[in-house]
Amino acid sequence: MNAWHKARWQWQTADEEEVAVVVEDRLPDWGLTRLGRRIAARALAERNVAVEEVADLIGVDPRTVYRWRAEDRRQQGVAGLSAPVRPVHGAGSCGAGGVRGGGRRLAG
Template identity: 65%
Template sequence: MSAWHQARETWTTVDELDIEFVVQERIPDHGLTRGSRRIAARQLTERDTTVDEVAELLGVDPRTVYRWRREDRQTAA
């Protein structure tokens, strides 16, 4: 198995405490896994956090946050 495939398995790992620090305390964490970033982004969005603030807290580009929000709306519809 390649290193890329091995790393991909960790994308879905979620640490609820790390997510809570970002969402509750607004402490940036750029080391979150992809799965944790998505969950944190959803929770921050529910709290009416701006796209720029979500991007800064999670260490992603604002366009990524817009894409995630669009995908979540499409899934909910």
């Protein structure tokens, strides 16, 4: 059994008290389990804490926090909670033909 298999338990456990200390008191705790880090990162994001500060508090690289936030946004979009709004092709200021202008004109 390699180190990855031995560390899998960290995805299933989180000490709520340790997470609360990080979130509420903003005290760094690099001893959190992986699940605990993820929970703390989400809670800090809800409080609009900067990515760099979240990374410092939970002991991960800022890129990890950005990745987690992107994954959370994708999951929310799939669930229909707060899906990002995308413009419909051809609905912009370029007219019915879209960017190229060569689209069909609808009878109106």
